[in-house]
Amino acid sequence: MPGNKRAICFMVLFIYYVGICVFFAQRPLKNDEWRYRGYAINLTKGFYAPPDTQYLWNGPGYPLFLSVFVLSKASLIIAKYFNALFLFAAVIFFYLSLCFYIDRKKAFWCAMILGLYPPLLPELPRLLTESMSVFLISGFAYFLVRAIKEKKTKILLIACLFGAYLILTKVVYAYVVAATLAISLPLCFWRRDFLRSAVICAGCLVFCLPYLFYTYSLTGKFFYWSNSGGTALHCMSRPSANEWGDWFNTREIFEDDRLSHHRPFFETLQGKDYVEQDRLFKQEAIRNIRRDPFNYAMNWMSNLGRMWFDYPFAYKYQRPHTLFYMFPNALLLSAVLFSVFPLLTSVRRLPSEILVLGIFAIVFIFGSSLIYTLSRYLVSIVPVLLVLVFYCWGEVLEIRWKDSQQQL
Numbered sequence: 001m002p003g004n005k006r007a008i009c010f011m012v013l014f015i016y017y018v019g020i021c022v023f024f025a026q027r028p029l030k031n032d033e034w035r036y037r038g039y040a041i042n043l044t045k046g047f048y049a050p051p052d053t054q055y056l057w058n059g060p061g062y063p064l065f066l067s068v069f070v071l072s073k074a075s076l077i078i079a080k081y082f083n084a085l086f087l088f089a090a091v092i093f094f095y096l097s098l099c100f101y102i103d104r105k106k107a108f109w110c111a112m113i114l115g116l117y118p119p120l121l122p123e124l125p126r127l128l129t130e131s132m133s134v135f136l137i138s139g140f141a142y143f144l145v146r147a148i149k150e151k152k153t154k155i156l157l158i159a160c161l162f163g164a165y166l167i168l169t170k171v172v173y174a175y176v177v178a179a180t181l182a183i184s185l186p187l188c189f190w191r192r193d194f195l196r197s198a199v200i201c202a203g204c205l206v207f208c209l210p211y212l213f214y215t216y217s218l219t220g221k222f223f224y225w226s227n228s229g230g231t232a233l234h235c236m237s238r239p240s241a242n243e244w245g246d247w248f249n250t251r252e253i254f255e256d257d258r259l260s261h262h263r264p265f266f267e268t269l270q271g272k273d274y275v276e277q278d279r280l281f282k283q284e285a286i287r288n289i290r291r292d293p294f295n296y297a298m299n300w301m302s303n304l305g306r307m308w309f310d311y312p313f314a315y316k317y318q319r320p321h322t323l324f325y326m327f328p329n330a331l332l333l334s335a336v337l338f339s340v341f342p343l344l345t346s347v348r349r350l351p352s353e354i355l356v357l358g359i360f361a362i363v364f365i366f367g368s369s370l371i372y373t374l375s376r377y378l379v380s381i382v383p384v385l386l387v388l389v390f391y392c393w394g395e396v397l398e399i400r401w402k403d404s405q406q407q408l
Helices: 004-026 034-046 061-071 076-098 106-117 130-150 153-171 172-187 192-205 209-219 229-237 249-256 257-267 274-291 293-309 321-345 352-369 375-396
Strands: none
Touching: 004 076, 004 106, 034 209, 034 249, 034 274, 061 076, 061 130, 076 130, 076 352, 076 375, 106 130, 106 375, 130 153, 130 192, 130 352, 130 375, 153 172, 153 192, 172 192, 172 352, 192 257, 192 352, 229 293, 249 257, 274 293, 293 352, 293 375, 321 375, 352 375
16 A cells, blocks of 8 residues: 555544544443542642642553643643544554554554554543553653664653653553663673663652652552552452452442442541551552452453443343453453464574563553552553554464465
8 A cells, every 4th residue: 555545544544533533422420430620720839739638549650741731721622532642643653663563554453453443432531541541652662672673872862751651641661671680780691682671671660759759658569569568468368258359449349339348448547548548458459369369360350341342241231341351351361362373483583672572561460460450441552452462463374365276
């Protein structure tokens, strides 16, 4: 396909994203959207988390972006429209990453697969982090590939900036980056390229130091990113019949009689700040896991189902909405599993940057599965997974039809 036709198709995709935002972004804020708006307002007032509650539920990356609109008194509807730009830029970064390994025509069609991946769309017109996260991880992957291939310091610094902002937007990536750094260091003795990946990972964390200094001043704890992890781990550890590691908020616990068996523990949390609650959640979770590891293992398997297929959930009616995640992610998971063996058998000749992205994806999926997760949270790692899949199918495997004449 000529370059001008590819450009036209990309622009049609961008218009499609804008159309989704225009037609569906007018609804009022709900659930997590209010929290991001509240943090953005806090930033315009000179602080992030309230000092009395120490409510550090998520990183400041997305609220920092929203604070520009709050400060300028612009409508947050405009911020929702930016999601179209974030997602479009993510597709372009993904396309450019694939162009290092496969021809531009194939890279274009692969990019369109990402661009039309259905689970990207529900959060597109909402004030949530998913579109920005997909943009940041696609940019991070692209500049990481370039930094390792081209060995340019400027590109390496850009990769660090993308990775740092990704961490501040979704703090789970702080642990993914730290784990990738720890794995890359010993691999430096095998390939020197891993030293660059280690430097990039270390640089991502260094650029996040101002936020870590802030959380230390607030909580007195080192390497403290948020206080939402404790409750996400605790719900996975609960040994409750007819529950599979589901997360319920405090209001649901005290209002739904089906959840009354959780109330005694939640009553002990009343009046405590979020840092102390996070500590108690983790303490109780570890106690539950030690007491009944089989229950945690079963909840972990259910969690994998929620990650990939948006199923199962306790006390909730199933909706057609689930199919919107189930079918595309079933195809994605099949493609990933189909690629694992060829990539593993070719590991010695794989480019270093592909190995780094593989480590990054494995750490994210395994680490995320240990605490409560959803298909919505899987979306951010999809560009990396698809880079690995399309690299495998384009550079490792040869897939072709058998010659009909040979069959005769």
